[in-house]
Amino acid sequence: MSWSFSIGSIAGTVIRIHVTFVLFLAWIAGASYFSGGADAALSGVLFIVLLFACVLAHEFGHIFTARAFGVKTPDVVLLPIGGVARLERIPEKPREEFLIAIAGPLVNVAIALVLIAIAGANMRYGSLATVDDAKIPIIDRLAMVNLFLAAFNMLPAFPMDGGRVLRALLAVRLGFVRATEVAATIGQGFAFLLGFLGLFFNPILLFIAIFVYLAAASEAHMIALRSVSRGVPASAATMTQLATLTPDAEIDEAVQTLLRTSQSEFPVLDGMEKPVGLLDRNDIIRALKEVGPGARVGQVMKTSLPTIGARACLDDALRLLQERSSPAVAVVYPQGRFTGLITAETLGELMMVQDALPAGTRVGPWSRPAKA
Secondary structure: OOOEEEEEEEOOEEEEEEHHHHHHHHHHHHHHHHHHOHHHHHHHHHHHHHHHHHHHHHHHHHHHHHHHOOOOOOEEEEEOOEEEEEOOOOOOOHHHHHHHHHHHHHHHHHHHHHHHHOOOOOOOOOOHHHOOOOOOOHHHHHHHHHHHHHHHHOOOOOOOHHHHHHHHHHHHHHOHHHHHHHHHHHHHHHHHHHHHHHHHOOOHHHHHHHHHHHHHHHHHHHHHHHHHHOOOEHHHHOEOOOOOEOOOOEHHHHHHHHHHOOOOEEEEEOOOOOEEEEEEHHHHHHHHHHOOOOOEHHHHOEOOOOEEEOOOEHHHHHHHHHHHOOOEEEEEOOOOOEEEEEEHHHHHHHHHHHHHOOOOOEEOOEEOOOOO
């Protein structure tokens, strides 16, 4: 995720902090200092750090459960509104998704029970309105807020944990794609409700509402795209008429190619016409600023371009785009010679074609069933 930086890793998962989280800590420290002095500022920051340690534990509940089902977890990002663990793939078996989704809230419940049973946390206050009261012991506030996090995350607002649990239950009867559509619609409804409440009670709810709405729409789109691409040959969505570059070409040549085409990504091929990298618009602009127009393409290109065979399925290309966070996948012949490129933009156009098809018609490998 952009605007975030790494602070280390746990069990192979990189922990990243978004810059807005640092700004949030600074704001808490400043507000606490002006209201109660240095001790209040220290107490406020300590509470937030411990709170986000609980959020991190919540995310690792998801992460370790996902790993039990063979799902890799490259990183987790801490934001002011919580944490986001990135899974390389979304499990489609209802049981797996149910267990992965519910693991996070169960960690928060476990933390609260430990704080109550072992650390002696007192729940007599029983209201989140007192969570920022420095007169209440931090242990008490942490126990209270962990129970709140568990309950809040179980709201059926997809793609929050409760929404994923809802999708897992719906998928048993409706199938994964239809269950996603229903859960996303419900999630966006909850987003409007949270946004409305945020206008009158807590502005943070507005940010959560925006996140839930956009994330629900994005995941529903991704699942629909996966459904459309399943079983379709990669060659059906491969761009073959495009400009290419060589590692020895100068950035000036790349600029001219950029200006005379509509491409934003350029595959870089060696003398055997095998892909060795990718140069996109941002790489070209950055190279112009940092090393000048005389630099070679090979110096600034991305070398981690994933490849897929021309006879492979399109959903394999989609999986590579997701897992590698790559802007494109190169399609190659059995000997490794380049034949074309599949990008996120190409897949978006595929979705538009699918949506535009009248019922009962077919274009290439895609069709829309006739209405019953």
